[in-house]
Structures are given as C-alpha cells and as structure tokens.
Amino acid sequence: MTIENIAYRSLTEKCENGNCEKEIIYWINKDLTETRFSYGYFEKESNKIANVITRLEITKGDVVGIFLPRSPILINCFLGILKPQAISCVLFSTLGEDALLDRLGNSEARIVITKKSLVRKILAIKDQLPHLQYILVVDQDQHQNYFILSLNELLNDAGDSFEYEHFIDPETPAFLQYTSGSTGKPKGALHVHGAITDITQSFDEVMQLESEDRYWCTADPAWITGLSYGIIAPLSNMVTNYQFGGTYNAENWLKILKEKKITVWYTAPTALRMLMQEDESTFDLIKSNSLKRIYSVGEPLNPEIYHWGKRIFGVEVYDNWFQSETGSIMISNHPRLEVKPGSMGKPRKGIEAFILDDDDRVRPADEQGYLTLRQGWYSMFRTYYHNEPAYQEKFSGEYYITGDLAYKDADGYFWYVSRSDDVINTAGHLVGPFEVESALLEIEEIGDAAVIGVDDPLLHKKIVAFLVLQKGHSWDKALELKCRIYISNKVSTVATPSEFIVTDKIPKNQSGKILRRVLRAVYEGKDPGDLSTME
Amino acid sequence: MDITEKLTEVFQEVFDDDTLVLHNEMTADDVDEWDSLSHVNLMIAIEIAFEIEFNQSEIQNFANVGELMESIKTKLSDQE
Numbered sequence: 001m002t003i004e005n006i007a008y009r010s011l012t013e014k015c016e017n018g019n020c021e022k023e024i025i026y027w028i029n030k031d032l033t034e035t036r037f038s039y040g041y042f043e044k045e046s047n048k049i050a051n052v053i054t055r056l057e058i059t060k061g062d063v064v065g066i067f068l069p070r071s072p073i074l075i076n077c078f079l080g081i082l083k084p085q086a087i088s089c090v091l092f093s094t095l096g097e098d099a100l101l102d103r104l105g106n107s108e109a110r111i112v113i114t115k116k117s118l119v120r121k122i123l124a125i126k127d128q129l130p131h132l133q134y135i136l137v138v139d140q141d142q143h144q145n146y147f148i149l150s151l152n153e154l155l156n157d158a159g160d161s162f163e164y165e166h167f168i169d170p171e172t173p174a175f176l177q178y179t180s181g182s183t184g185k186p187k188g189a190l191h192v193h194g195a196i197t198d199i200t201q202s203f204d205e206v207m208q209l210e211s212e213d214r215y216w217c218t219a220d221p222a223w224i225t226g227l228s229y230g231i232i233a234p235l236s237n238m239v240t241n242y243q244f245g246g247t248y249n250a251e252n253w254l255k256i257l258k259e260k261k262i263t264v265w266y267t268a269p270t271a272l273r274m275l276m277q278e279d280e281s282t283f284d285l286i287k288s289n290s291l292k293r294i295y296s297v298g299e300p301l302n303p304e305i306y307h308w309g310k311r312i313f314g315v316e317v318y319d320n321w322f323q324s325e326t327g328s329i330m331i332s333n334h335p336r337l338e339v340k341p342g343s344m345g346k347p348r349k350g351i352e353a354f355i356l357d358d359d360d361r362v363r364p365a366d367e368q369g370y371l372t373l374r375q376g377w378y379s380m381f382r383t384y385y386h387n388e389p390a391y392q393e394k395f396s397g398e399y400y401i402t403g404d405l406a407y408k409d410a411d412g413y414f415w416y417v418s419r420s421d422d423v424i425n426t427a428g429h430l431v432g433p434f435e436v437e438s439a440l441l442e443i444e445e446i447g448d449a450a451v452i453g454v455d456d457p458l459l460h461k462k463i464v465a466f467l468v469l470q471k472g473h474s475w476d477k478a479l480e481l482k483c484r485i486y487i488s489n490k491v492s493t494v495a496t497p498s499e500f501i502v503t504d505k506i507p508k509n510q511s512g513k514i515l516r517r518v519l520r521a522v523y524e525g526k527d528p529g530d531l532s533t534m535e
Numbered sequence: 536m537d538i539t540e541k542l543t544e545v546f547q548e549v550f551d552d553d554t555l556v557l558h559n560e561m562t563a564d565d566v567d568e569w570d571s572l573s574h575v576n577l578m579i580a581i582e583i584a585f586e587i588e589f590n591q592s593e594i595q596n597f598a599n600v601g602e603l604m605e606s607i608k609t610k611l612s613d614q615e
Contacts, residue, residue, distance in 0.1 A: 030564045069567060093567050096551075117567055120552065246564050248571065478583055484576045489551040493572040 002167035006174055006196050007082040010235040011046060012166065014039040024235060026214075027072055028256055030246040037072055042079065042235075045072075047162035049080025052154045056134055058110060060085035061173060065104055065112040067122070069093040070220055070245060073138050075231055077113050078221065082174055082193075083164040089176040089188070092222040093118060096490040098439055101125040102185045103178050104132065106386055115139050119148065170194030170378070176385055177224050179324040180423055180432030188385035189325045195228075196236065198328040198379035203233035205348050206320060206332045207264060207295065214290070216242040216256065217266040223428070224324045225297055228379075229266060250278045254285045261290040268298040270427040272305050272317075273458050283312050291315045293335065297322065298428030299460040300416045303341040319344055321416065323402060324430075325394070327379030331414050343413040344406070351377060355408050360396055363407070368417050371406040372399040422516055424453030426461050429494040433516070436497065439490045440465060443483060445473040450506045450514045451497060454523055465497035466506060466519055475502045538585075538607055542600075545580045549573065559601030585611065 004013065014022070020040035027035045053064060064081045066088060068074045074090070081088040089107050091100065093115075100121055104112065108131040112122055116139050126132060126147075136151040143149045174195065176188040207229075209215060215234060219226035234241035242260055246252060248271065257265065272294075294309055294317045301319035309317040320332035321344040331353060333345035347353040354362055355369040363369035375398055384391040394401055405417040424431045433451045440449035448468035453461035465483070469475060480500055487496045507518040507528075521528035539557060546555050550568050563569040569577070578594050581587070581603075587610040597603045 094570060094573075115567075117552065117554070120554075477579065481576065481579050481583060484579065485549055485551070488549075488568065488573050488576055493568060493570050496572050496576070 001170065003170040003194050004196060005082060005085070005164065005166055005168050005172075006193050006232060006236075007046065007079040007164075008166040009196050009200070010232055011039055011043045011079055014235075014238065015043050019238070022238070024238065024241060025072070025075070026240065026242045026260070028242060028244045028246075028260070032252060032255060032259075034260075035072075039235075042072075042075060044160035045076040046080035046083065047160050048155050048158040049076050050083040050162040050164065051158040052136070052151070053081065053086060053111060054084050055154075055158070056111060058084065058086050061087065062111075063087045063089055063107045063109040063176065065107065065109040066090045067093060067095075067100070067112050067114040067118055068138065069115075070226070070243065074221055078175075078227070078231060083162055085165070085168065085172055085193075087173045087176055087190075089178070090222045090227060091178070092220065092492065094493050095121075096488065096492055097121050097124050098490040099186070099435065099492050099495075101128055102435075103188070104129050106178075106185065106188055107176055108386070110134070111136060113138065113151065168193055170197075171382070173382070175227065177227070177324040177327075177381075180430045180435060181390065181421070183422075183432070183434055184390070186432065186435065187387055187390055189327075189381035190383050190385050191327050191379065192382055195327045195379035196232065198377055199228045199233050200236045202328040202332075202348055202379075203229060203237055203239075206318075206329050206334045207266075207293075208335055209237070209239050209264060213239065213263045213292075214242060214261055215239050215264045215266070216244070216260070216262045218244070218253075218268065218271060219266070219298075223298075224322070224327065225266070228328055248274060250275055250282060251285075254282065257291065258286045258289050263290050263292045264295070265291060265293070266295040266297070268428045269296050269301045269305055269319075270299065270459060272296065272301075272309050275312075276305065276308050277458070280312075286313070289313070293318060295320060297329075299425055300344075301342070306339075306341040321345075321414070325381045325400070325402075326373070326377075327381065328377075330373060330377075340409075340411075340413050343409075343415050346412050346414065353408075353414060354399065355406060355414075356396075356399065360399065365410040366407055368405055368407045370420055371402045371404040371414070371416075372396070373402065374398055375400045419453075422452075424451070424461050424463055426453065426456075426463055426494060427459045429492075431463060431492075431495045433514075435491050436463065436465065436487060436495050437514075439487055439495075440467065440483060442490070443486055445470055445479055446483070447471075448506045450516065450519055452516050452519050452523065454520065456498070459498070462498040463495065464499045464501065464519075464523060466501050466503050468504065468506060469502060475500075538604060538611075541584060542581070542604060542607065545584050546577070549577045549580050557600050557604075559599060559604070561600040562598070581607065587611065587614070 023036040025037045113136045140150045172193045174193045178186045217230040318333040322330045331344045352374040405420045436451045437449045447470040450466045456462035507515040518528040
C-alpha cells in the first residue's frame, strides 16, 4: 500500500489538476498589507528548496531543521524538505540556545535553515552539534563561508522543477515535533507521511468548511496545530487560508477578522483570554463581522471564556483536544454536536478514547482517571526520535497514555481535569520543569531550584520557581532580572517563570526527587499532606 | 553615555544580541525574541538601568522604541 507524499497532496497534485494559478494562502504582513500566493508559487519554490538540499546531499531520512518565524519561506522549506523524503523539524524562533541544542542535538539535523538574526544562537552551540553541516540563511545574499551559506545564492542556481516519488510507503518519516516531558530532555515525536489521512479527514469532520469560507489559524507552524491545520490540511483540502506574519496585537487581530471577512477562526484560549482583557469598546470594531465559528485548542477552554467569546463574537466557540504526539484532533466539539461549555467534546470518528484507572480498567462515568487512546490511528507518532524507551513508556498494552487526567460524563463528553505529570501547560506551550530547573542551576547565585505550574487566569498555568540561593548572595530585582533573561535566552521566553520564591530548602524525597505537590501546597496555602517520604 | 546608547545596551543584554541597533520605529515585530513575556524582562531591565518605574498601562502601551525613549526622557527630567 502506498499513500501520497504530504507535499504531493498539498501542492503537486493541485497543480496537476489545473489549480496551479489558484491563490490559496493570503499572507497578511506585519503592516496588515496582503500578499497572495498560489499553489504554483509554493510548488515551484518548494521544488527549488528540494533541489538545494539534495545538492547538499540530503537524502531520505535526513533531518533538516527550520528555525524561522512564520513566513511563506517557512512553508516552502517545510514542503521542499518532504519532497525528497527528508524529515522536517520546525522549531520556534524564540527558542534559546539550550533548548535549540537539545532539539538539534537529538534530531542530528544536518542542515538548519534560519535567518541572519538567529544565526548567532546556532553558532553558540555548533561545537556540540557534530552532525550539523550547513546553516542556510534566508536573508543573506552571499555565502559567508563553507558552513554559513546564503539560501538566496543557492536558490539562484536551483531549478523550479523537481522529480520525486508521489506515492510512497505511508510509514515514511515526514516531520518531527518536539514536546516537553516531566523528566529529561524534550522529545521529538516522529510523524509519518501516512498522517495526511487523519489530518485532512479531521479537518473536514471538525471544521466543516465550505468553498466560500475564509479560514485563519493563528498557530505558529512550530506547534503541531500550526503545521497540521495551518499548512497541511488547508493546502490539501483547498481552503482559502489566511496567515498573519505579525505577533499578537488585539487591534490588528480584530482588524484581520473584520476586514478579511474571516469566517472560521482557529485560535487558542490564551489568545481569547488576552482579548478578554481589552476594553469592551475595542470590540465595537467587529460588531458586524463574517465569522461563522471559532475553534480553540491548546489548553482547556473554560466556560467563562466560552461564554465571553460567544457573546462578543456572536458565534459558537468549539474547543478541541489533541497533542504533538497524536498529530491530529482526537476529541472535539463541532457544529453537529451540542456544546457543553467547558467540555472537550467527543472523540472524532474512528478514535477510541477511555478514562482508565491505575490498572487499565475503565472508570465509571463522571469519575476522573487517565485519558487514554486506543492506538492505531494514522497520525499517531511512531517513536520519540532516538529515544525509543521514552516512547514505550507512553503505552500500556494497546493504550496510548496521554498524560492528561479527565473524566467522561454519562452522555459521552470528555472533560479535561489537569496533567497527570509535572509538565506545565502555559499559554498552550508544554514546558518541562527539568529544562527550566537545569538552566536556573547554571546561574552562579542559584544553589537549588524547583519549578511548578499554578493556576493563572491568563496563561492557564503560570510557572513559579522556588530558589535556594548560594551562600553569600541575596535576592534583589537585579538577580530576578538575571534569572528571567537567562531562562528566556537559554530555554525560551515561554519558559520564563512569572514568579520567583526564595526558600531555604527544596523539598525532596529520599531518592532526591523534587516533591512538587508539597511546593504546590505551600504556594496555595494548603496542607502538604503525607511528608513521610521527605528527605 | 546618552539614553540611546544605554537603552541599546539594555536591549542587547535582554535579547542576548550584540548586533541589535535601535531606531524609533522599531517594534516587537522587528526582534525575533520580543514577545509579551520577554517584554516584561525588558521593562524590568530598563527600570533598573535608568532607575525609573513604569506603571502597568505604560508597560503595555508603548507603540515603538521611539515612544519608549520619550517616556524614559520624561521620567528622567521629572527626577531632576
């Protein structure tokens, strides 16, 4: 059995079917001007990228990193990498050096495509990346040396046609999506070309778009949502797809919704909560709009935001749930299902979800347990790249253990409760405490550190760091700034703690594991419970 | 050291980029790492460097570097 290469389904097939001139991505620049791109543009430009990387001896199974902010060239690179069956790895452009090293090191990327202002981050760690052969810079006109090459100069010599296998083994690796765990380094969830089946079917089933719809997904392509539902699904399903190259700004976002007549908007609860902080008069701008539906993903959509969104925008807000590992939407609300505010909805067709106890027995209705999925769908990750043991730990028999706690009500709706591990979901980003603690411990004034996630009205969970200072140092605003900047630049801005608490000791058990439940209880002023295992 | 030089140093430290050059029209869209979270770092760094304080609405409402620079100048002259 073969399946379409994702790039074939997204681009080449469309051109073969006479849609080369069809404008499909409407790119909104930072100044809100609009540039339209056709299938033919992406087909030719991604062919050039494919020619460039194959000339640099990238072949099937090699990893190519894309370390760029969202942009049309990112899309060209992603699809150009898939054509020769290399593996794409899109990385957030806000990642710091340590986070970048973890991901590029684990993936053994041979090439990284980036922009001039980000090259310094790669150079800072290049000595620890033995597999990295080239940095291709998108906004540099001439090669700098044998290692730092101008992508433009390479593209000048690259043809705009590229012969590749359109129908391939569905198990062919396609892209890596890095995600944080509660322990250890970030893990690269490996997805295969066969994922296209679930990505496109789920898009149809959940979004239910029609030919006249104008769709806007606000997610960055470094996030699984941005890749699956910002690039692959809308291109494959021929949906008029708006993309915004700027960052969050309430006025700009509302202008886009209004002026571009967006009909279906896919965003995140944190974005809605940020909008919720605006003065109500701000929304006069969009009193009459073209919106038909809003979708939300990344964190739980609590009833307060749901009702606010429905009132302000005058349309239904559909929450849905999936993960980097699942590749496509697993549980969802949608127009054919009555919404229960605060619920994740129901599993989509073909997906079997369960709430299990510690012994893999199904919990009764309304009782909390581990949210698990019966394995076997197409877009399920195939391994954690170069970390098979961690992958195996995610399964119990035929069940994939999601790491989330939830319950299912008597009507079959699923309700998110919390993470079952220590991973912190802040503004839709999963942050592993280990990454933040490791970076904090690199600061000379810090003797010990532990981080936890606590409830936050804007971010869902905010990161709180408990610190033990080295002798002779005291806490002040300058040291706080040092910690904040260090985490921002070494790990990521999203991993920066919102709050720092200096303490005498970090509670740990006898084997040295941080007792985060004790820290959470201390923070919330609650009883820390059984402390018999404490060191 | 004038305000522009000092502010440039602050930006370079916060965003860990010695090549950053400020101009009045520069906004968060022009610096890859400048998001709402690193903006808090930037404001704290400016407060420490210039020994001034911003209120919440000021922190959220600077449209560009030019406005930020003007605000710093005003606060410094108020202190004199």
